[in-house]
Amino acid sequence: MKIKFQPKRVHKYCILFMTITLLLQNGKQTVEMNRLFGRGKAKEPPPSLTHAIQNVDARAEHIDTKISRLDQELNKYREQMNRMRDGPAKTALKQKALKVLRQKRLYENQRDNLTQQSFNMEQSNFAIQSLKDTQATVQAMKSGLKDMKRQQKNLRIDSIEDLQDELADMVENSNEIQEALGQTYGMPEIDDDELEAELEALKDEIVLDRDSTYIDDALRAPVVPIKEPGSETATTSSTSQVPVDEFGLPKLPAT
Structure with a gap:
């Protein structure tokens, strides 16, 4: 098999090889230069608005400290002037107090300016x-909308309705199976007329159980015999003409 020589492809490979060689050489030179002279300083990020606000607030607090110190000095001069009489000494002390007061006013103006700057930057930062x-x-709403659309593609109302129908059929089949398993075997048939007659008989028994008149009649009869049991087969009470037997119970009339 003969291999066809392609000059264009060879030329491309040569250019690629030379490019890689130059890149490697430049990389080595860069490493050596960094080793000898060190790397250049990385560019610092631009100051943020929050950092600027912190710097301005710190300057305002520093000025407040100076104003407090000037207030203390003014109070000291005021006390001294109140104890002094009018004269050159009091006038000189007054000039010092005015100088301190002038410095205080300048500091107050600077503080107010810084406070306003901080307020403006805070408003901008808030915006x-x-x-x-x-x-x-x-972005979150867009992402949520994409997710909803992607999820809805997997859900179809027809498939949901079919699923509901299948579940209903399964429940119905389960109920039929339970009914089939709950059937009894070999039970005799019972006549409804016989059941009604038995129910009526139970009602009559309940009525008789509630009727206690026969007990009251027996309690009204004398229970103490006149003679000892066994002396006579039948006697009568001294207070009643009802015949009793040897046990003192009312004797039933002969039929």
């Missing part, structure tokens, strides 16, 4: 953060 939150909310 930026609100926009970021809104953007994140919109």
Whole structure:
């Protein structure tokens, strides 16, 4: 089998090999240069608005400290002036107090300016953060919408209805199986007329059980015999003409 020589392909491979060689050489040179002279300083990120607010607030607090120190000095001068009489010494002390008061006013103006700057930056930072939150909310809503669409593609109302029908059929079949398993075997048939007659008989027995008149009649009869048992077959009470037997019970009339 003869191999056909292709100059164009060989030329491409040569160019690729030379490019890789140059890149490797440049990489080695870069490593050596970094080793000799060190790497350049990385670019610092631009200051954030939050960092700027913190710096301004720190400057304002530092100025507040200076104002407090000037207030203490003014109070000291005021007390000294109250104890001094009018004269050159009091006038000189007054000039010092005015100088301190002038410095205090300058510091107060600087503090107010810094406070306003901090407030403006906080408002801007709040607006930026609100926009970021809104953007994140919109992105989350878009992502949620995509997920809902993707999930709904897998759900069809026809398949859900078929599933409900199959479940209903399964429940019906299960009930039929339970009924079939609950059937009794070899039970004799019972006549409804016989059951009704037995029920009526039970009602009569309940009525007789509730009727206690025969007990009251027996209690009204004398229970103490006049003579000893066995002396006579039949006697009568001294207080009643009802015949009793040897046990003192009312004797039933002969039929």
